[in-house]
Amino acid sequence: MSRxxxxxxxxxxxxxxxxxxxxxxxxxxxxxxFGVRRFADFQAxxxxxxxxxxxxxxRLVEHGVLAKVDVGRSxxxxxxxxxxxxxxxxxxxxxxxxxxxxxxxxxxxxPVIVRDRATRRRVPRLEVRSDDGRVLGRRDLRTxxxxxASAETRALLERRP
Amino acid sequence: MSRxxxxxxxxxxxxxxxxxxxxxxxxxxxxxxFGVRRFADFQAxxxxxxxxxxxxxxRLVEHGVLAKVDVGRSxxxxxxxxxxxxxxxxxxxxxxxxxxxxxxxxxxxxPVIVRDRATRRRVPRLEVRSDDGRVLGRRDLRTxxxxxASAETRALLERRP
DNA sequence: CAGTATCCTCGCAGATACTG
DNA sequence: CAGTATCTGCGAGGATACTG
Numbered sequence: 001m002s003r004x005x006x007x008x009x010x011x012x013x014x015x016x017x018x019x020x021x022x023x024x025x026x027x028x029x030x031x032x033x034f035g036v037r038r039f040a041d042f043q044a045x046x047x048x049x050x051x052x053x054x055x056x057x058x059r060l061v062e063h064g065v066l067a068k069v070d071v072g073r074s075x076x077x078x079x080x081x082x083x084x085x086x087x088x089x090x091x092x093x094x095x096x097x098x099x100x101x102x103x104x105x106x107x108x109x110x111p112v113i114v115r116d117r118a119t120r121r122r123v124p125r126l127e128v129r130s131d132d133g134r135v136l137g138r139r140d141l142r143t144x145x146x147x148x149a150s151a152e153t154r155a156l157l158e159r160r161p
Numbered sequence: 162m163s164r165x166x167x168x169x170x171x172x173x174x175x176x177x178x179x180x181x182x183x184x185x186x187x188x189x190x191x192x193x194x195f196g197v198r199r200f201a202d203f204q205a206x207x208x209x210x211x212x213x214x215x216x217x218x219x220r221l222v223e224h225g226v227l228a229k230v231d232v233g234r235s236x237x238x239x240x241x242x243x244x245x246x247x248x249x250x251x252x253x254x255x256x257x258x259x260x261x262x263x264x265x266x267x268x269x270x271x272p273v274i275v276r277d278r279a280t281r282r283r284v285p286r287l288e289v290r291s292d293d294g295r296v297l298g299r300r301d302l303r304t305x306x307x308x309x310a311s312a313e314t315r316a317l318l319e320r321r322p
Numbered sequence: 323c324a325g326t327a328t329c330c331t332c333g334c335a336g337a338t339a340c341t342g
Numbered sequence: 343c344a345g346t347a348t349c350t351g352c353g354a355g356g357a358t359a360c361t362g
Contacts, residue, residue, distance in 0.1 A: 001356045002332055003184065004208065010272045012261035013191045013254055019265070020257075022334080023164065023182050030174045033299055034317075039344050045317070047165065049336045054345060064264075076342085077343070085264045087299055091256040091287045093174055096181075099253055100173035101307075103225075103246045104180070109309035111171045112318070116291045117303045123289060126252045130277045131285060138194055138248055142278045146262075148270035156195075156206070157273070163352050164335065183354080200324050210356045215325060237362085238323070 010150035019063050020092075024048055024056050030093055032066065032086065037079040065089070094126050171311040180224050181253075185209055185217055190247065191254055193227060198240040226250070255287050 006018040020026055027046060036042055043053055057080055060066040065086040069079045094114075101110040114123050128136045145154045167179040181187050188207060197203055204214055218241055221227040226247040230240045255275075262271040275284050289297045306315045 001330095003334095003355065006184075006188075011191075012258035012266065012272060014188060015265045016257040016261040017184065017187060021182070021184050021187070023167075023178065024335090026178060026182070027167075027175060030172075034304070043344095050338095050345070051347085052335055055334095078345095082299070088260055088264060090289055090299060092253070092260055094289050095252040095256045095287070096177040097173035099249055100177040103249060104176045105173065105309050110307035111173060111310045111314045113305050113307040115303045115305065116295075116297060117301050118295075119291060119293070120303075121292055123297065123302065124292060126256075126287060126289060128251055128255050128284060128287060130280060131282055132280070134277075134279075136277060136284065138243070138251060140278050141284065142276045142281075143195070144274050144276065146271035146274040148266050149272045153272045164354095185355090204324095211325070211358095212327085213355055216354090239325095 010148070010153045016092075019059075019065070020089075022056075024052065025060065026093065026096070028053070028056055028060065029065065029082075029086065029089055032080065032082050033090070033093060037081060039078070039080075042080075060086075091126060094123075098126055171309070171314045177253075180220075180226070181250075183217075185213065186221065187254070187257070189214070189217055189221065190226065190243075190250055193241065193243050193247065194251070194254060198242060200239070200241075203241075221247075252287060255284075259287055 006014040006021070009015065009018075020029070024046070028042060028048075031042055031045055036045060039053065039057070042048070042057070043050060046053070048056075057066065057068075061068050061080070063085075064083055066080045067083050069081055071077050071079050097112070101107070105111065115121060116123055128141075130136055130140075134140075143157055145157055149157075167175040167182070170176065170179075181190070185207070189203060189209075192203055192206055197206060200214065200218070203209070203218075204211060207214070209217075218227065218229075222229050222241070224246075225244055227241045228244050230242055232238050232240050258273070262268070266272065276282060277284055289302075291297055291301075295301075304318055306318055310318075
């Protein structure tokens with residue numbers, strides 16, 4: 001059988017993964033954050049096959065993460081630019097990079113450092129926090145059905161104390 | 162040719178994706194955060210094939226995200242529990258869920274609401290912030306080579322102003 | 323219950339040639 | 343330059359049967 005699709009699942013993580021969850025997509029988005037905009041530049045930087053790249057870019061445009069903009073004369077050049085929806089992925093990429101910096105590369109071996117342009121200081125770690133500033137872990141959180149919860153989601157959450 | 166592997170790439174996002182970037186892995190981790198611990202429970206909840214689930218669990222244990230714990234008598238029951246490294250993925254899952262809640266489901270249609278157990282209040286959005294509390298977007302950030310940067314990473318970052 | 327062993331099918335991906 | 347078309351194949355993923 002073919003791959004199970006997640007786009008009907010009543011779960012935010014699943015839906016996001018249906019769009020972003022394959023091997024290449026988030027790397028393409030990362031490149032977009034770094035300022036890459038042209039087909040050839042994505043291709044050269046990632047070493048991805050041209051047809052795969054074309055497919056991923058098309059999907060990202062369909063989902064509104066990137067916008068394909070005609071630039072220059074006669075539509076022979078295009079650029080792929082992050083939309084607002086795309087830029088909203090910054091916390092996702094940041095969280096992945098920070099996790100990897102700490103747990104895969106190890107502290108002190110990060111390939112990239114990110115600073116606030118204004119203050120020149122390193123950006124504080126991305127953490128789940130409460131109103132009053134406490135850092136929250138899994139056990140500090142309580143999940144409950146939201147307005148968009150399906151019956152299954154509701155049942156699932158109630159089974160789990 | 163087979164898939165390009167990312168585990169030699171000098172990039173945090175790529176390394177993280179080499180571990181987490183397939184279709185199922187982050188959903189398994191999400192379930193673990195929800196409190197799922199048993200093979201059969203993962204299988205029933207996700208509808209994933211048993212051999213694929215076994216493979217993913219093994220990989221997650223190898224990478225230290227989950228720990229396989231013998232429980233009960235004579236090693237006939239096991240549980241998979243999040244390690245510290247695994248729990249450190251909370252921001253990643255949170256970022257994905259929040260992005261999806263806002264941009265895929267739309268505001269007011271979130272399947273799940275997350276509250277701070279202590280205050281009962283909803284958890285503030287995960288945002289990249291500066292020391293002084295400003296919310297930072299892509300253009301507010303400056304990336305530079307870190308201590309673990311390879312020559313390629315260094316060159317890449319310098320090409321991009 | 324928690325897997326392993328097999329088999330099978332597509333989808334993902336790479337390589338290359340071609341086109342407006 | 344920015345793709346499309348075509349070929350090819352590995353392997354991810356699904357289904358099922360079996361086992362300690």
